[in-house]
Amino acid sequence: MRLGFLGCGAIASAVVRGLAGKGHRITVSERSRTRSAALTAEFGDVTAAANQAVADASDVVFLGLMAEAAEGILSGLVFREDQQVISFMAGAGLARVAELAAPARAAAVMMPFPGIAQGGSPIMALGDTGLVARIFGPSNTVFALRDEAELDAYLCAQAVLSPVARMVNDAAGWLGGRVEDRQQGEAFLRMLITSSLQQTACTDLIEALNTPGGYNQRLRLHMEDAGMGRDFVAGLDMLEGGKP
Numbered sequence: 001m002r003l004g005f006l007g008c009g010a011i012a013s014a015v016v017r018g019l020a021g022k023g024h025r026i027t028v029s030e031r032s033r034t035r036s037a038a039l040t041a042e043f044g045d046v047t048a049a050a051n052q053a054v055a056d057a058s059d060v061v062f063l064g065l066m067a068e069a070a071e072g073i074l075s076g077l078v079f080r081e082d083q084q085v086i087s088f089m090a091g092a093g094l095a096r097v098a099e100l101a102a103p104a105r106a107a108a109v110m111m112p113f114p115g116i117a118q119g120g121s122p123i124m125a126l127g128d129t130g131l132v133a134r135i136f137g138p139s140n141t142v143f144a145l146r147d148e149a150e151l152d153a154y155l156c157a158q159a160v161l162s163p164v165a166r167m168v169n170d171a172a173g174w175l176g177g178r179v180e181d182r183q184q185g186e187a188f189l190r191m192l193i194t195s196s197l198q199q200t201a202c203t204d205l206i207e208a209l210n211t212p213g214g215y216n217q218r219l220r221l222h223m224e225d226a227g228m229g230r231d232f233v234a235g236l237d238m239l240e241g242g243k244p
Helices: 010-019 033-042 051-056 067-074 094-101 129-136 148-176 182-199 202-208 215-225 228-241
Strands: 002-006 025-029 046-049 060-063 084-087 105-111 122-127 141-144
Touching (some): 002 010, 002 051, 010 025, 010 129, 025 051, 046 051, 060 094, 067 094, 084 094, 084 129, 122 148, 129 141, 148 182, 215 228
Parallel strands (some): 002 025, 060 084
């Protein structure tokens, strides 16, 4: 496919890395010169061009822009009716994408994660999820969402990733002060958590780790008594309500 990327930030660059070498012709915006230059140097099927040239060369255009800056960037571009647009912009639904990229078709809004560069990553998507799956599957898993309310809820819930990473980092730091190889300790914890959650539903895993008096049960109860669950849900409510 002929794929174009308007915006070449960290997420868009990760998406390009995940698609490069798979038979596509990829054109990226040259505005982010450091990232676009790195991609073109690394991959023979990636070229950089000005924004209008990106649009002209592409059948599917990805919008990797900040929503608040999109209008100023896209208003000066000309799209075609036969083009499809997929947006990474949080806070801009399909109707808004259609306004910004008319007369092109606003096909989908998708929210990728950095792991898409290596594959095996979840993708939240709204709209033409079949198109998203054709481009990114089967190496990634597309989670189709019903409407923009579901997308907003998923966006809030996915923020669990940063607190989880912080907890693993803190545990690795604690462990690193007691063992010879800190990096090995962190690698062990990351593999333990990812493999356990990949293979077992959360409620089943909690029950399996609920041995009376066991290490896992004792630490979980300690953290629950300290208000972990209450404060975490309050944080999700804060995100949903848009409070700073």
